[in-house]
Amino acid sequence: MVKSLHPDFQRSVDPFFLEAFKKLDRLSKLQLIVCPDSEFYENESIFSAYPSEHKRVYELLSHGITYWPFWTVLRFEIHEQLENWFEKRKMGQTKYTVHNFVHGDIDEWQEKLLITVETGRWKNLKADLQTTNLNLKQGIAELADFWESQKDKDFDFWFQHELKHWKNTFEEGASKTIEAAMKYIQGLSVDPLEILPNSSYMILREIKEFVGKYTKDEDEIQKLTKEFLLEQIHHVPFVRIHTMLFAAIATKISSGHMKKDKINSSIASDINMVSTYLPFCDAIFLDRQMAGLLRDQPLKNCIDKMPQVFSMANKQEFLTYLDNIEKNTPTTHFEKVKEVYGEEWVNPYLTVLHPQL
Incomplete structure (x- = not known):
């Protein structure tokens, strides 16, 4: 999409991307859709040929609405399932909606001006991400x-295998902070940054603190924490979707329906984003x-609140989906937008990446 808008990009670009931008920008200005940005957008754009331009476009479309970081969403989802477990409510049910996990009000009409600040942290962040x-x-x-x-292992086998792998990775992450702290206490050499609590450690501590509301017995706290991680963690929406996606890929590769060279390091970031x-x-x-x-089974029918899923494989359906949003909107809404913002407000900002005077 950025290439289709960039005045210096010479090679041809699929016209779909420019058409998609026009519709997204118009619907956003009509106050009919919100396209929140996220940490994943920022991280991925850093490695593009046009990082600043990517930032400019996704900030235009999000207009200040940003998803919470995925570790924060995970913390809240775990806390909710802990409550369900201890209060004997149905596991997996959730009261959370998009309103709970975005900065900004998605129902609030936009201001005409959007002021953003360049923090200058990209250089250090890029180096860290390259190592990761x-x-x-x-x-x-x-x-x-x-x-x-x-x-030829089936999906159920891989789901249990990948769930166990997720638990082990989570617990190993928490252990690193504890081990570094113990070395420091013993006077051993340790990187000061390793002593800082990582996300896994923080979540594990929060689980124990929650369990501690129901019992003060340390052995019982350890027992119940372990039981939750072993037997209930798969009810957490992020963990469930994350595990199912990895299990689906593993099933396809083990059965020969997907070549292993079709996946790369970006798949982990993609799965984290989708799971969140x-x-x-x-x-x-x-x-x-x-x-x-x-779109394939079993994920198609196993994920609650499945949105409409689009890709380049059904790109025309995506454009039709956007058209229908506007078609199904009452005329009075357009009149109110014109009254508030003016006649030309809804025109797509096709020169967004052009040099500004």
């Missing part, structure tokens, strides 16, 4: 080799691979 991506690349390659070696925000979208546009996983 290298580690992920190796880890994903090892996973793919393992999936391929386990011939999928329940809080009406529609989502993804790459073909991720969209295909969500």
